[in-house]
Amino acid sequence: MSAKLNKYLKSYTEAAPLAVFRICFGVMMFISVVRFWLNGWIEKLYITPKFFFSYYGFEWVKPLGNYTYLIFAICGIAALLVAVGYKYRISILVFFLSFTYIELMDKTTYLNHYYFISILSFLMIFLPASAYFSLDAWKNRKNAFQKIPAWSIDAIKLLMATVYFYAGIAKVNSDWLLRAMPLKIWLPAQYDLPFLGNLMQQEWLHYAFSWSGMLYDLLIPFFLLWRRTRFVAFLVVIIFHVLTRILFPIGMFPYIMIVSALIFFSPGFHHRILNFISRLFHINKSVFDNGKKLVYNGIKRKAILAILAVFFIVQILFPWRYLLYPGELFWTEEGFRFSWRVMLMEKVGYAQFIVEDKDSGKRFYIDNGQYLTPFQEKQMSTQPDFILQYAHFLAEEFREKGHENIEVHVENFVALNGRRSRKYIDPEADLLEYEDSFRHKTFILPFNDEIKGI
Amino acid sequence: MKRITGILLVFTLVFAACSKDDEGGSINPNNFDRQGMLANWADNIIIPAFSNFKNSTQDLEDKTTAFTSDPSEANLAELRAAFETAYLDFQTVSMFEIGKAMEINFRHFLNTYPADASAIEANIAGDYDLTSVNAYDQQGFPALDYMINGLGETDAEIAAKYASEDYKTYLENLASRINSLTAEVNSSWQGDFRDQFVNNTSSSSTGSIDKFTNDYIMYFEKFIRSGKIGFPAGAFTGTPSPGNVEAYYSEDFSRALYIKALESVQDFFNGKHFGSSETGKSFSQYINYMQPAMETENLASQINAQFDAIISQAETLNESLAAQVQNDNSKMLAAFDELQKAVVLLKVDMIQVLYIGVDYVDSDGD
Numbered sequence: 001m002s003a004k005l006n007k008y009l010k011s012y013t014e015a016a017p018l019a020v021f022r023i024c025f026g027v028m029m030f031i032s033v034v035r036f037w038l039n040g041w042i043e044k045l046y047i048t049p050k051f052f053f054s055y056y057g058f059e060w061v062k063p064l065g066n067y068t069y070l071i072f073a074i075c076g077i078a079a080l081l082v083a084v085g086y087k088y089r090i091s092i093l094v095f096f097l098s099f100t101y102i103e104l105m106d107k108t109t110y111l112n113h114y115y116f117i118s119i120l121s122f123l124m125i126f127l128p129a130s131a132y133f134s135l136d137a138w139k140n141r142k143n144a145f146q147k148i149p150a151w152s153i154d155a156i157k158l159l160m161a162t163v164y165f166y167a168g169i170a171k172v173n174s175d176w177l178l179r180a181m182p183l184k185i186w187l188p189a190q191y192d193l194p195f196l197g198n199l200m201q202q203e204w205l206h207y208a209f210s211w212s213g214m215l216y217d218l219l220i221p222f223f224l225l226w227r228r229t230r231f232v233a234f235l236v237v238i239i240f241h242v243l244t245r246i247l248f249p250i251g252m253f254p255y256i257m258i259v260s261a262l263i264f265f266s267p268g269f270h271h272r273i274l275n276f277i278s279r280l281f282h283i284n285k286s287v288f289d290n291g292k293k294l295v296y297n298g299i300k301r302k303a304i305l306a307i308l309a310v311f312f313i314v315q316i317l318f319p320w321r322y323l324l325y326p327g328e329l330f331w332t333e334e335g336f337r338f339s340w341r342v343m344l345m346e347k348v349g350y351a352q353f354i355v356e357d358k359d360s361g362k363r364f365y366i367d368n369g370q371y372l373t374p375f376q377e378k379q380m381s382t383q384p385d386f387i388l389q390y391a392h393f394l395a396e397e398f399r400e401k402g403h404e405n406i407e408v409h410v411e412n413f414v415a416l417n418g419r420r421s422r423k424y425i426d427p428e429a430d431l432l433e434y435e436d437s438f439r440h441k442t443f444i445l446p447f448n449d450e451i452k453g454i
Numbered sequence: 455m456k457r458i459t460g461i462l463l464v465f466t467l468v469f470a471a472c473s474k475d476d477e478g479g480s481i482n483p484n485n486f487d488r489q490g491m492l493a494n495w496a497d498n499i500i501i502p503a504f505s506n507f508k509n510s511t512q513d514l515e516d517k518t519t520a521f522t523s524d525p526s527e528a529n530l531a532e533l534r535a536a537f538e539t540a541y542l543d544f545q546t547v548s549m550f551e552i553g554k555a556m557e558i559n560f561r562h563f564l565n566t567y568p569a570d571a572s573a574i575e576a577n578i579a580g581d582y583d584l585t586s587v588n589a590y591d592q593q594g595f596p597a598l599d600y601m602i603n604g605l606g607e608t609d610a611e612i613a614a615k616y617a618s619e620d621y622k623t624y625l626e627n628l629a630s631r632i633n634s635l636t637a638e639v640n641s642s643w644q645g646d647f648r649d650q651f652v653n654n655t656s657s658s659s660t661g662s663i664d665k666f667t668n669d670y671i672m673y674f675e676k677f678i679r680s681g682k683i684g685f686p687a688g689a690f691t692g693t694p695s696p697g698n699v700e701a702y703y704s705e706d707f708s709r710a711l712y713i714k715a716l717e718s719v720q721d722f723f724n725g726k727h728f729g730s731s732e733t734g735k736s737f738s739q740y741i742n743y744m745q746p747a748m749e750t751e752n753l754a755s756q757i758n759a760q761f762d763a764i765i766s767q768a769e770t771l772n773e774s775l776a777a778q779v780q781n782d783n784s785k786m787l788a789a790f791d792e793l794q795k796a797v798v799l800l801k802v803d804m805i806q807v808l809y810i811g812v813d814y815v816d817s818d819g820d
Contacts, residue, residue: 189809251818362692421802
C-alpha cells in the first residue's frame with residue numbers, strides 16, 4: 001500500500017489542466033467580484049447595515065466602511081493576476097485572504113459556494129498552477145515546467161468530488177426523498193417560467209428532481225473520473241447546472257462548477273484549449289512545452305504533502321461534526337454550515353425580541369427593522385447563533401441607554417420544509433446568560449419531529 | 455436524527471417512496487389561476503373600495519366647505535359624521551399601498567398619528583407646505599380630528615374658532631388634500647394601473663402577488679399591530695402612551711377604526727367582494743392550492759380562526775382605546791399578543807406555503 005502510494009506521489013502528469021483551471025478560476029472570480037460590485041451588493045450588504053453577524057472566533061473581521069470597496073478591488077485584481085499567472089503565489093495568497101476576509105465580514109451572506117471558493121483558493125496556494133502557460137513561466141524560463149506531480153491536479157479533483165459526494169449524502173434524508181421538500185415549495189413558485197411553468201406544479205416532478213438531484217451529486221464525481229463516461233457526465237453537469245441557474249437565484253456558481261469540472265478531462269483536451277487561447281492572443285505556446293518536470297526538493301515536497309494531507313483530513317471529517325450535537329440538525333443547525341448541505345432547507349422564521357429592564361419592570365418589544373436589513377432579519381430569525389449574537393447586541397444598545405439590569409428574551413417561530421411553524425427558542429430563557437460557543441445551545445426547543453437520514 | 459447506514463437507508467427509502475404514491479398527488483395539477491386572483495382583488499375589492507372611499511372624501515370636502523361658510527354647531531356635527539364615515543372607509547383601502555398610493559405615500563399623508571398639534575397651530579398662524587414629507591403629522595385624518603374635535607372643550611368653543619379665516623383655510627386645505635390625493639389614487643386604479651396590476655403575474659419580487667403580499671403583511675404588522683395597539687400600549691417603549699391612539703380627539707372612535715381595519719384585512723384574505731358577501735379567488739384559496747397535503751391542519755382556516763379571535767378580543771376593549779390604555783393596559787397588551795399570533799401565521803406559515811420572497815433580498819443563494 002505505502003509502496004503504491006509512494007509510487008503515485010512520484011508520478012507526473014501534464015501541467016496543462018492545472019493551467020487551464022487557474023485561468024478559468026481567475027477569470028470567473030474576477031467576473032464575480034465585478035458583478036457583485038455592479039449589483040450594488042457591496043453597499044447593500046457591507047456598508048448599509050448598522051450591525052454585522054460574526055463567525056465565532058472571527059468577531060474582529062468587520063467591513064471597513066468605504067475601504068470595503070478597496071478589499072473588493074484587491075480581490076478582483078488578485079483574481080486577474082491569478083488568471084494570467086503573474087507572481088502567482090502572492091496573487092493567490094492575496095486572493096485567498098481578501099476573499100475570505102470578505103466572507104467573514106458578515107455571516108448573513110454565508111453560502112456553501114463561497115466557502116468552496118475560499119478553501120479552493122487556499123488549496124491553490126500550494127499547487128504549482130503557474131508552472132505552465134503563465135506570465136511567471138514566460139518571464140522566467142527557469143521556472144517553466146511542462147510536467148508537474150500528478151497529485152497537484154488530483155487534489156482539485158478530490159476537493160470537487162468531496163463537495164459533490166457530501167452534497168449527495170446530505171440529500172439522502174426523508175424530507176428530500178420522501179416529501180420532496182423543499183423542492184415542493186420552491187418549484188411551484190416558478191409558475192411563470194415559459195414552457196416549464198405548468199410542469200413545475202406537478203408533484204411527480206418534485207420527486208423526480210429530488211431523487212435525480214441526490215443521484216447526480218452522489219455519482220457525478222465517479223462518472224467524471226471514469227474516462228468512458230466522462231463526456232456524457234460533463235453534458236449532465238452542464239444540463240444540471242444550467243437548470244439550477246434557471247430555477248434558482250444562484251448567480252455565478254453554476255458556471256463556476258461547470259468550468260471547474262473541466263479539470264477531469266485529459267491533458268490533450270486542455271492543450272487544445274490552450275492552443276485556442278494562444279492563437280487568440282498570439283502567444284507562443286511552444287515556449288512552455290519544454291518537457292521539463294517540476295521536481296520539488298525533499299523538505300518542500302514533504303511540507304506541501306503534509307499540508308494537503310491535513311487539509312483533506314479536515315475536509316473529510318469536518319462535515320460530520322454535527323454527530324457530536326444532540327437534536328435534529330436541520331432544526332438546530334449546529335454543524336450545518338461548512339458541510340456541503342446545499343439547497344436542503346426552506347426555513348422561515350419570525351423573531352420578536354423583548355428587552356426587560358429588571359429595575360423598572362419595563363418591557364420593550366424590538367422592531368428588528370431598526371437595527372437589521374431585511375436580509376439579515378431573515379437569516380437571523382431561523383438560526384440560533386444569529387439570535388444569540390443579536391440578543392447581546394440589543395443588550396449593549398439598551399445598556400448604553402442607561403438600562404443596567406436587563407434580560408433579553410425572544411418569541412421565535414420557525415417553519416421548516418413546509419411544516420407548520422412552531423416555537424424555536426425557549427421564550428423563558430434569558431439569552432444574556434448564554435455566550436456563543438461550539439457547545440450545544442440548550443435554549444433551542446426540540447423539533448418534535450424526525451428527519452431520517454445520515 | 456437517526457443514524458442509519460447509507461445503503462440500507464436508500465433501499466428503505468425507495469420502497470417507502472413507491473408505496474407512498476398510492477396516497478395520490480397533493481398538489482392540484484391544474485395551475486392556480488393567479489391572474490384570476492389579481493383580477494378579483496382589483497375588480498371586486500380594491501377598485502370598489504377606492505371608489506367608495508372617494509365618494510366619502512368628496513362628501514368630507516363638501517361638508518367642510520359647508521361648515522366653513524357657516525361655522526354653526528349643526529354644520530360641525532354634519533362634518534363630524536362625514537369625517538367618521540370617511541375615516542372608517544379609509545380602513546378599507548389603507549392596506550392597498552401599491553402603485554400610485556405607494557408612489558405618493560398615500561397612507562403617510564392621510565393617516566400619520568398622533569397629529570402634531572403645535573405644528574398645526576404654527577401652520578395656521580404662518581406658512582406651510584403640506585406636500586413636504588415633514589408634514590405627514592400635520593394633515594390627513596389625525597389633523598382633521600384635531601381641527602374638529604380638539605380645538606375646544608365644547609362644540610360651541612370649537613365652532614367659535616372658525617371665526618378666523620386662517621382656521622377656515624387650513625381646514626379646507628386638509629379636506630381638499632385628502633380628497634385630491636384619494637382622487638389621484640382612485641383614478642390610477644380606474645385607468646392603466648388596474649391592467650398593469652392584474653397582468654403582472656410574474657413570480658419574481660416585482661410581481662404583483664409577491665409585492666402585494668409583502669405589503670399586506672407589513673400593513674398588518676406595522677400599521678395594525680404596532681400602530682393601532684402596540685404604540686399606545688407602550689409595547690416598544692415600556693411606557694403606555696394613550697396619546698398615540700388613532701383618532702385621539704374623537705374619544706370613542708378608535709376601537710371602531712381598529713375593528714374596521716381588522717375586518718377589512720380578513721375580508722381581503724377571503725376574497726370577499728367589497729360591500730357584498732360574495733367571495734372570489736383569494737389568499738385563502740391560494741393557500742389551499744399550494745399547501746402540501748401532508749399538513750393536515752388547514753392553514754387558511756387557522757388564519758381565519760385567529761382573525762376571529764382578534765376581532766372578538768377587540769370587541770371587549772373600551773370604545774376609546776386611550777381610555778383602555780389608561781384604565782387597564784393589560785387588555786391592550788392582550789390584544790397585541792393576539793395580533794402577534796396572526797403575524798406569525800402570515801409572516802412565517804403563509805409566506806412559506808406561498809413561497810413569497812422577503813422584500814428586496816436579491817442576492818445569490820446556493
